[in-house]
Amino acid sequence: MSINVPRGTEDLLPEATKKWQAIEDKLNHLAQVYNYKEIRTPIFERTELFQRGVGDTTDIVQKEMYSFDDRGGRSLTLRPEGTASVARAYVQHKMHGLPEQPTKLYYIGPMFRYERPQQGRTRQFTQFGIEAIGSANPAIDAEVMAFAMDCYQALGLKSLKLVINSLGDQESREAHRNALINHFKPFKDELCSDCQQRLEKNPLRLLDCKVDKDHEAMLNAPSILEYLNEESSTYFEEVKKHLDTMGINYVVDETLVRGLDYYTHTAFEIMSEADGFGSITTLSGGGRYSGLVKELGGPDISGIGFALSIERLIMALDAEGVKLERDESVDCYVINIGSESKYEASNIVNQLRRSGIKVDQDYLDKKVKGQFKSADRLEATYAIIIGEEEIQNGVANVKNLKSGDQKTIEIKNIPSEIKTGF
Known part of the structure; x- marks a missing residue:
């Protein structure tokens, strides 16, 4: 259950x-x-x-x-x-x-x-x-x-x-309080049980009652403004x-x-x-x-x-139909190709985050196509593609998913290049 x-x-x-x-x-x-x-x-x-x-x-x-x-x-x-x-x-x-x-x-x-x-x-x-x-x-x-x-x-x-x-x-409230007590006393038995208790303790609270709000005594009760x-x-x-x-x-x-x-x-x-x-x-x-x-x-x-x-x-x-917009997209999505690239992908993600860049990666061992779909769902601006050949050369392929432009960047320079934009 x-x-x-x-x-x-x-x-x-x-x-x-x-x-x-x-x-x-x-x-x-x-x-x-x-x-x-x-x-x-x-x-x-x-x-x-x-x-x-x-x-x-x-x-x-x-x-x-x-x-x-x-x-x-x-x-x-x-x-x-x-x-x-x-x-x-x-x-x-x-x-x-x-x-x-x-x-x-x-x-x-x-x-x-x-x-x-x-x-x-x-x-x-x-x-x-x-x-x-x-x-x-x-x-x-x-x-x-x-x-x-x-x-x-x-x-x-x-x-x-x-x-x-x-x-x-306090003086004005006390004068109004006495006026309210005198006004409501003749109607006490007609009021709800809560108001009957409030009448002596705090008669101002009667005016906030939801049960008796339409009672005639409520409609013509003494106004505080008359006692200021x-x-x-x-x-x-x-x-x-x-x-x-x-x-x-x-x-x-x-x-x-x-x-x-x-x-x-x-x-x-x-x-x-x-x-x-x-x-x-x-x-x-x-x-x-x-x-x-x-x-x-x-x-x-x-x-x-x-x-x-x-x-x-x-x-x-x-x-009123007011829509509040808050950017939930990520700046980058790191795509890994091959069994060894996932380690370097985690390193790149970590370095980007330390630079204040919003980034995510795949944790479900998806195929490359599935990883690109995740990047699209997260509205990523850049896809950073890393494979075994890129690791050997110390680089990654970075694609701007908005413009389609792509360039090869040294892994150590990825954070600064992403901040600069292309």
């Missing part, structure tokens, strides 16, 4: 990883352009990190985490998101003491959530994300949103919508002014809330408006967090970031 991958996971075969590598190349390049440095954190962390950092009233912590006890009885969790881990590393390594602030970091790697698998939503998924920690300047909010939009636009997507909102500071104090309102206006000046289009949606407890002030999502993308149109999201670093034992400083799913990005590319 064969063993298949676990439900909610998938194998990415070479034909698929070509697309992934092209995406990763572009994202890594953008991170350099924006001056963000890569950070790599463990795939599992202490469970307490996500309980404190993400919030124990969130669906992620309550329902979706892969947690287990190790042999020492310590509770560990496969990371469900990246921000808490980055913030933990920031605090642990005292990165707030670095002379250049904010500290601008990016990551890419697998995340894990136990949820019902569906198109664009798997139990193991890959996130690319950034965090800018150490500044409460509205300009960095605009930079992060510009970075997020660039991730999609640089890959060729056009049907995009940036949606923004403000969740306000002067400082929060001014901050939001500054963010919008930066976006306006940068020429970045956006839509304000006062119902937008993020699913994690650490968000304050700016929150945003990027949607796909492409035909055929599906019912779940959100591609990525992010926002500002003002209490997370302090909660994890660091100084009372603010950060902002976003994360995108590579899987959903690929869905959007497919929906």
Whole structure:
């Protein structure tokens, strides 16, 4: 009986990883352009990190985490998101003491959530994300949103919508929280069991409920924008002014809330408006967090970031018919003729690779015709033909498979001749 991958996971075969590598190349390049440095954190962390950092009233912590006890009885969790881990590393390594602030970091790697698998939503998924920690300047909010939009636009997507909102500071959130409790209390028995629990603990999470989203109480719930104090309102206006000046289009949606407890002030999502993308149109999201670093034992400083799913990005590319090209051809294919030539063929392959030239050879003892077919399938530019007579003379016949030109080259000179081209 064969063993298949676990439900909610998938194998990415070479034909698929070509697309992934092209995406990763572009994202890594953008991170350099924006001056963000890569950070790599463990795939599992202490469970307490996500309980404190993400919030124990969130669906992620309550329902979706892969947690287990190790042999020492310590509770560990496969990371469900990246921000808490980055913030933990920031605090642990005292990165707030670095002379250049904010500290601008990016990551890419697998995340894990136990949820019902569906198109664009798997139990193991890959996130690319950034965090800018150490500044409460509205300009960095605009930079992060510009970075997020660039991730999609640089890959060729056009049907995009940036949606923004403000969740306000702690004072504004508390005023809005009380208004939400008073608004939803008369409807408590009509809400789903999750929302009934959230009502007292974190009523803002009701606005993100998928079950009760069409309930009348949801449709006319108090807007956070009505409860922003002067400082929060001014901050939001500054963010919008930066976006306006940068020429970045956006839509304000006062119902937008993020699913994690650490968000304050700016929150945003990027949607796909492409035909055929599906019912779940959100591609990525992010926002500002003002209490997370302090909660994890660091100084009372603010950060902002976003994360995108590579899987959903690929869905959007497919929906818009965007093709990503990545050169998978080889420069050379070494063809050996005769039983003794295979040893010299391995030597030539090795020398070419040491010179940074992409090359392959036959490992199935194919006839000459079959080896040429392999060279064609690999779209090789050159075929290097080596036989016993060539070995005796210290040369090889090199054929340009694109032009048909052929010349005899000393074996020791093959790498330099290939780099020069003919």
